[in-house]
Amino acid sequence: MEYKIEKKPAPGRDEVEVLGDTFEEGTPEGEELGKWRQKLDSREDKLRYLQSGERYWFSEEWFGSEKRKTPA
């Protein structure tokens, strides 16, 4: 995400740069509403997500309840 830098008055100084909000809006609007898959940018990110998030099918060393079973 992009960091927001805000300028704020400070005691004894003119203005200082302060790091702004670093969270995503809780109520996104328009096209972004409810979407999450675009958070993964590159193909590498997507493949890595599949190995962890969809590990039930794609992880090489972890098979959930089937890990102790001989593959069919």
Next chain:
Amino acid sequence: MAEEKETKSIDQASIELIEKAAKDGVNTVFDRADAMKPCPIGSVGSCCKNCSMGPCRVPLPKGREETPEDKQKRRGVCGATAETIAARNFIRMVAGGAAAHSDHGRGVAELFLAVAKGKAPGYEIKDEQKLMQVALDWGIEIGDRSNNEIAVDIGEKALAEFGRQEGELITLRKAPLKRQELWRQQGVSPRGIDREIVEIMHRTHIGVDQDYKNLLKQGVRAAIGDGWGGSMIATELQDILFGTPAPVLGKANLGVLEKDKVNIIIHGHEPLLSEMIVAVAQEPEMIELAKSKGAKGINLSGMCCTANEILMRHGVAIAGNFLQQELAIVTGAVDAMVVDVQCIMQSIQTVAECYHTKIITTSPKAKIPGAVHIEFDEHDALKSAREIVKTAIENFPNRKGGVYIPGEPVNQIAGFSHETINYLLGGLFRASYRPLNDNIINGRIRGVAGVVGCNNARVKHNEGHVNMVKELIKNDVLVLTTGCNAIACAEAGLLVPEAAREFAGKGLAEVCETVGIPPVLHLGSCVDNSRILIAATAVVKDGGLGDDISELPVAGAAPEWMSEKAISIGQYFVASGVYTVFGVTWPTTGSKEVTDFLFKEMEEMYGGMWDFEPDPIRAAHLMIAHIDKKRKALGIDKARERVLYDMEMRRELDAV
């Protein structure tokens, strides 16, 4: 005092429009259902019309038990027994349903391949991640290849699965390992999707397979080819092309129609054209054209499963489900109803002729006499979509008086694909079903039910759907829904997170509130029942609830079913190990042996079985009893004290 007239629907807007139809002199499905009772012999599967020596009727004797002599006489002219006839009829229903879903899947695969080859302008691959997922599933090389190169391989492989002559479908690999092995042992792993359907038609031809168990076995094989094959291919490729659904806010009910706008209803099942209509309806030129005709804009809404498809991905409002298609036209506000395939009543054209609505058929597979036909050309989809939207706009000035749009739109949240449920429960860095499994194990969630299926004019519209789902969530059963059940639930206000507080049991409500989800999760259209299979498999694979779907505390139901597709869906759920209850009527009761096989013996073979209960509350209780049986078998039927181990206790463990 005058007796209160029984209403035909639990939905107030529908009741008002049924009354308006009567005043307008319009004949609807509700009138026809009153005027024509179902054939008592055909409805129990005791009529065979598979050759011209018949039709042969082999009904059970009335008002008494069947004697061995009666049974001996219950044969068709060719000698086929009541069992053979009932089984033939049943698996022909499976074939019809599997064909419908799978031909939908084939259509998607054909378009997918055209898109991959750059021959379908207007479409693109929207979900690269799902493309990668399917490529991994199907063993297609990813490397540094472009999305289109990968997609060409996926499209070709998908199409080849329909005509595969040997081996087993590649999509079966998604199932739990134990289930795959069981299918192999039973000899029901499907080869090609088409092959299994064709084999049903062959084996039910006169003088071929005359062993009811052997016939029913082929029904299982074809149904698996539907749920784990044709339907799954449709869902996966649609996700790649149009995006994997994520939670989206939408509206439901006939009240979504707007008096001052051009109303276009997209009705049917396939999202291929409707995706383009959604895009075209937002084009400034089209909106300007609508304004030039006196309208304030264009209002798009959906009907039946097309509605679910465009809701899941775009939040387009749903006007109604199967039994509301004629009623939408009765409002007098629908300028065009665009239809493709499946669950489209021929009578909509007759109803439309009483108003100004144009019925626009778009598929070469599904035409209606009197309707306007604008054929959908996937190679120039935008052109087809623009012609359709223009036809609707130009029809706006032809509205007759008496526009009446009852009902207020109801909010709903849809878009719960397997991928999104996984993400919602675990987040981006550790997407997981663990919280669901943990809450099933600790008893907050008693179990999970898939409630799906159609409407049926033989029962009160939406009553079975809504009553069953309310009873399940009241008893802490999380409900996954698709199809017309999802629309009924939306109209009843069950698809919003607030419904958990109002309708769900304490345990389920706690979980829903924590995660921020409704107690009833909308997973999409009827081909998207494959998403329920994948979600059930993810629960198995996450662990702690057995090694197979048949061990899970889950159940399925279609309380208002009517189509052959519903029978195919039920059969593949049973074949996947799920106890499945249907309402309204049961099509094999003409044969006790066939019915017993489906209701009892299938459990020994597949771990799941059919059941029939027309009362939706009693049916929900049967499902809950089955869920409790599975909880007991897993040893999670009693609350257990959780012990937090301190270091000393841990050392004692290590010493053992």
